[in-house]
Amino acid sequence: TTMMVSVDAFMSPIVSSTTTTTTTPTTSTRSTTHLSSSTIKYAQEIVRSLVIDERCYSTVAGAEAFGDAIAINAVYEDCFMPQPIVGITPIRQHMIAKAEALANANTNANTNANGGGSYLRVDKISDGTTACGFAWTYVNEDIQQEGLRGTTFIGLNDQGQIEYVREIPEPIYKPGDLTLELLKTLTDGAEPKPPQQYEQQTPTTASAVVDYLFNTVQGSSVDESMRMFDDSIIYRDFNYDDLLRGPQQVRKFIEDFSFPGIEFRAQRIDDGVDSCCFTWEVALMDAPDTIKGISFYELDPDTRKIRYVRDVPESAIKPPPLGKLARDFRPGLGVFRGVPIGSRPGGE
Numbered sequence: 400t401t402m403m404v405s406v407d408a409f410m411s412p413i414v415s416s417t418t419t420t421t422t423t424p425t426t427s428t429r430s431t432t433h434l435s436s437s438t439i440k441y442a443q444e445i446v447r448s449l450v451i452d453e454r455c456y457s458t459v460a461g462a463e464a465f466g467d468a469i470a471i472n473a474v475y476e477d478c479f480m481p482q483p484i485v486g487i488t489p490i491r492q493h494m495i496a497k498a499e500a501l502a503n504a505n506t507n508a509n510t511n512a513n514g515g516g517s518y519l520r521v522d523k524i525s526d527g528t529t530a531c532g533f534a535w536t537y538v539n540e541d542i543q544q545e546g547l548r549g550t551t552f553i554g555l556n557d558q559g560q561i562e563y564v565r566e567i568p569e570p571i572y573k574p575g576d577l578t579l580e581l582l583k584t585l586t587d588g589a590e591p592k593p594p595q596q597y598e599q600q601t602p603t604t605a606s607a608v609v610d611y612l613f614n615t616v617q618g619s620s621v622d623e624s625m626r627m628f629d630d631s632i633i634y635r636d637f638n639y640d641d642l643l644r645g646p647q648q649v650r651k652f653i654e655d656f657s658f659p660g661i662e663f664r665a666q667r668i669d670d671g672v673d674s675c676c677f678t679w680e681v682a683l684m685d686a687p688d689t690i691k692g693i694s695f696y697e698l699d700p701d702t703r704k705i706r707y708v709r710d711v712p713e714s715a716i717k718p719p720p721l722g723k724l725a726r727d728f729r730p731g732l733g734v735f736r737g738v739p740i741g742s743r744p745g746g747e
Contacts, residue, residue, distance in 0.1 A: 441559075443524060443526050453465070459499060463495065470487075470560035473485070474562070478713035478714070478717070479566070479567075504730040517732070518540075519537060520535060522548075523745060525671035526671045529669070531671060534548070534549075537732050544737030545732070546733045547733030549569055551567075570719060573640050574638060582683070583658060586683060589659035595619045598615075604675075604698075604703075608703075608704075613665040625646060627705055629699045630646060631706050632707070634707075636710045642747060660683060664689075665678075674695065676695045678692070678693055690712055690715070691713045
């Protein structure tokens with residue numbers, strides 16, 4: 400629709416602000432999958448093995464290993480593509496195509512100043528068991544540059560097979576505050592909802608913090624939301640070029656996006672303890688279509704408060720024109736211009 404194209408998926412998960420009241424918290428949407436045997440690998444182990452050791456994004460052998468790890472009814476939401484990929488064979492072919500693109504970039508080292516040695520680097524990975532997510536960056540060691548960043552969420556079935564994937568790269572064009580103005584225009588006239596009632600809690604695991612923020616506190620109190628953030632918070636929202644640093648900037652960001660007409664829905668939340676990845680969708684007023692996204696939260700080991708956030712929304716146009724052009728032009732970096740390796744610690 401016109402709304403979806405106009406918004407261009409410029410949304411991120413926001414905790415809206417109204418008045419605090421107290422009753423019973425809402426129900427968690429955390430994963431309820433239970434692995435049936437101690438010999439089955441946990442989600443984090445599988446990601447480390449396939450993505451880091453096997454390099455499933457940059458070698459055909461690794462991509463085939465990924466195909467061997469998926470369930471028969473698996474769904475892969477690659478939000479760069481127009482439609483989800485469903486089933487073992489299509490997903491295997493999709494991963495091989497990804498790997499071949501990077502492998503070809505490595506083979507044609509002099510093409511478009513791309514260089515060889517390209518692969519997907521894992522910057523952060525949540526410690527989930529039934530599901531987990533990881534923040535990543537395209538890296539080219541030969542030319543000592545890094546490029547496209549993104550986040551991937553992986554969920555397992557009770558046999559320890561991959562049954563669900565959502566993957567979203569950062570947008571090449573970052574609209575900044577134009578996002579805010581556009582959304583205010585699209586939701587003009589929306590009636591505010593009654594404040595969400597909640598009972599104050601102090602969760603100490605990453606997944607419980609996410610659950611509390613987005614299934615309990617959302618729609619109630621910015622003050623209570625900010626209580627979950629550490630003083631050292633670094634917040635990466637891929638609608639913006641610049642990082643948010645410190646509680647003051649994060650608070651302003653949350654308050655700026657706190658207005659009627661936007662509904663944030665947490666979908667799948669992994670069961671991580673020190674870090675957590677989760678999928679979400681955003682609805683604007685009564686629009687039938689929603690905008691998907693992924694977030695990665697990491698806690699400070701001492702305060703057990705959030706010290707790092709990465710939000711990435713999907714594009715409304717798939718594949719996004721600038722993103723496709725960048726991948727065609729520099730497939731080993733995925734962006735038009737890379738930056739020196741290590742200049743963005745942890746993929747910041």
